[in-house]
Amino acid sequence: MQFSFKKFLPHLSVLIGFVVVSLLYFSPVLQGKQIKQSDIMHYIGMAQQQKEFKASTGEETYWTNSAFGGMPTYQLGARYPHNYVKKLDSVLRFLPRPADYLFIYFLGFYILLLALKVDFKLAALGALAFGFSTYLIIILGVGHNSKAHAIAYMPMVLAGIVLTFRQKYILGFLLTAIALALEIGANHFQMTYYLMLLVLVLGASYLIDAYRKKMLQHFFKSVGLMVVALILAIGLNATNILATQEYVKESTRGKSELSINPDGSPKVVTSGLSKDYITEYSYGKMETFNLYIPRLFGGGNNEDVGKDSEIYTFFRNLGATPAQARQEAERAPTYWGDQPIVEAPAYVGAVVIFLFVFALFLVRGRLKWWLVGGTLLSLLLSYGKNLSFLTDFFIDYVPLYDKFRAVSSIQVILELCIPVLAIFGLVRLFNDFDKDGRKLTALKISAGIAAGLAVLFLLFKGSFDFVGVNDGYYRQLYGDYGQGYIDALRDDRRSFFTQDALRTLILVVLSAGTIFMFLKKKLSETLVVVIFAALILFDLVGVDRRYVNTENFVSAVKVNKPYQANAADKEIMKDDGHFRVIDVSSAGQGMPARAAYFHNSLSGYHAAKLKRFDELFDFHIARNNMNVLNMLNTKYIIAEEEGQIFPFVNEDANGNAWFVSKLTLVPSANDAIMALENLNTLEEAIYEGPNPGNGIITKRPLNLPSTYSVDSLAGITLTEYKPNYLKYKSTNTNDGFAVFSEIFYGNGWKATIDGKEKSIQRVDYVLRGLEVPAGAHEIVFSFEPDVVQTGSMISLGSSIVFVLLLIGGLWFGLKQGKD
Known part of the structure; x- marks a missing residue:
């Protein structure tokens, strides 16, 4: 022991x-501070309702109504038994x-x-x-x-x-x-x-x-x-x-039933995401060298270029105060690569890359080949549309590849493989016999390649134009001073290029020198490890600190409660009814999950929302189709006028449920979504058939009457509401068809009328409908997946x-x- x-x-x-x-x-x-993370702020907004439900009941809800009209919580941190x-x-x-x-x-x-x-x-x-x-x-x-x-x-x-x-x-x-x-x-x-x-x-x-x-x-x-x-x-x-x-299957990662775009043009139907969406963030081929020289392509879209920068000088010359010029210098869009937005370079490290190259000449066998193979596969696939023949092959023929976007993120594989092989370079350095001087030869070649590459960039930097894909936007943004701004920006990009190429060169020389001293028996193995630890930490932590540091941390309260209720929110929260809210103010557009933190919202922030709601949003909600907003029971619209945010009350919202007098069968999803353009959703509903689409509904009733008698006394009232449970009281002297302003999801929602289970019909593209017999009844929807x-x-x-x-x-x- x-x-x-x-x-x-x-x-x-x-x-x-x-x-x-x-x-x-x-x-x-x-x-006790916490890191302020933009994506987590969105997540907190999306998950607030389920968090409050768990706190008040001790139960887990697998459905939330707080975002996108309603969705499962499976991808919102749901906890399972x-x-x-x-x-x-x-x-x-x-x-x-x-x-x-x-x-x-x-x-x-x-x-x-x-x-x-x-x-x-x-x-x-x-x-x-x-x-x-x-x-x-x-x-x-x-x-x-x-x-x-x-x-x-x-x-x-x-x-x-x-x-x-x-x-x-x-x-x-x-x-x-x-x-x-x-x-x-x-x-x-x-x-x-x-x-x-x-x-x-x-x-x-x-x-x-x-x-x-x-x-x-x-x-x-x-x-x-x-x-x-x-x-x-x-x-x-x-x-x-x-x-x-x-x-x-029901999310934006699944296959759409639509074959048209919102403008009516034909849509390319895919089993997953579109190629354009998948390859939007495609790594530029020349950006490969960002792995080795961190700001070769400017770094990120919001770099702090400092007081010694051309950007700072440019704004000072325009008459800006030091504080104003400093503010502009702290958010300079120095990135000039092929991707639309980059937070920071995917820097693996000059020291690590050098050791990787060194290992290529010393390490042999299967270890080397799976690490090199993984590195190359990762790099080539990260090019996306910049190496379209390979990317298209994977999208078209490799199972599930078309379910994921941001192809550049596959570089996590090379970020794993390269350090492994780099360390094995040192393993071979320390352990292998060197009768033929192979280690020194490997050192000379690898140092020549690594240092030579940095030198080439320094010598030929004049061949680069330092022009970014978004420069036209910034030129317009700054109006008459736009070209001057771009010129200053290009100068700062050139400065970053030079500084970091020189930085890499120095680190390579120090690394090569350390190995050389070991081979000459001037340094012990332990000391070499200590020196490389210092070099790697200096190299990587120095770059990491440019982007994530103590300034990213704030008090825990600001992280756990990232949103503060404004006057509109407070006014809406006085209404204890069940309804939906859409926020079209500048705050709502800038923080899409903000409304979900306080209300049942039509907006939100998620990479895999329900596909049908997303399509409805693009076709109608984004175009302010009030008929659709009404059927979604959008009682409040948070708007902005002259800088003042206020809640507009939509008196025409349909309410929680209603009986319709007309029910129309349409042949396809295309017809269903287009029919909503001018549909009076309070009087008429549409449903699809005979094609059951993705097959969710196994009991789709195709013989529903086309008309129903609705008298003045007919009505449905919501009597109990929870995210995963809704109870209604209905009264009708005739058999009727009721539309419920709740998002349809066939995998888990169950409906009963007076305790007897009934089949839920999808109507109006995204809502739930039920046939309700004449008389007074209790209707319950429960989410029991x-x-x-x-x-x-x-x-x-x-x-x-x-x-x-x-x-x-x-x-x-x-x-x-x-x-």
């Missing part, structure tokens, strides 16, 4: 070091956010390098290189938490796979299963999908190696174990996966199986140790 503790002590020291470094970088968390993976994740992320994510970055990468049999000192160095990669820090700054979460567990998954291929079957299987469960539980399927692509590359390299070494039996045994681990990981996350799979019940049982069973396997694995391991 004492010996085991001593063996673990270095790792414990490293883990404590990771905790310290994580807290030091995000030191304001020690003062028996999801023990989340509990384990909470234990691992014990530090205050976002230091917790940085710690998991370090931890996962450290475990991967240990699995690859790297010495703990070099493994710790690699973890720092990975964790401080600029992109990984930037996404924490803007609030892409689920993305960071999924990236953090990627190395741990790879570690389990590597251990399994190394014939550490029990440990490899258990680590693969739990790491995959954590990865899937992070709920960013785009990142998990990219990890899958890297695993395929890794698997291909191991397969080729196994074939050459005649070890195919071992290979397929390992693959079999990993398949079982994958099934178990899926089972542990069954509810989330099943709910997401069910929801994605079967997928949650089914998934929870699968998760519970999988958890039991995993615990039994874990106990069995530990017992077998201990038994082998005694033998």
